[in-house]
Amino acid sequence: MQILNQTKAGVIVERTDATAIKTVLLSYYRNWKEGITVNKSAIDQYSREQLTSKLVKLLENLSAGSSGN
Numbered sequence: 001m002q003i004l005n006q007t008k009a010g011v012i013v014e015r016t017d018a019t020a021i022k023t024v025l026l027s028y029y030r031n032w033k034e035g036i037t038v039n040k041s042a043i044d045q046y047s048r049e050q051l052t053s054k055l056v057k058l059l060e061n062l063s064a065g066s067s068g069n
Helices: 002-007 018-033 040-044 048-066
Strands: none
Touching: 002 040
């Protein structure tokens, strides 16, 4: 939920709440018609490439730290 709030890429509604689902879909449609889009740069930080790069750096740092033992 934190990622959705941060990136403004979606919302969570109860699957049985038809009114909330309708409201969200209409809001997304209006935004699309007005050319309002999600924050792509905020979303990109969660791409496979970005996350893998962060993991590689973390593993390299761990490996460098343990090689002195």
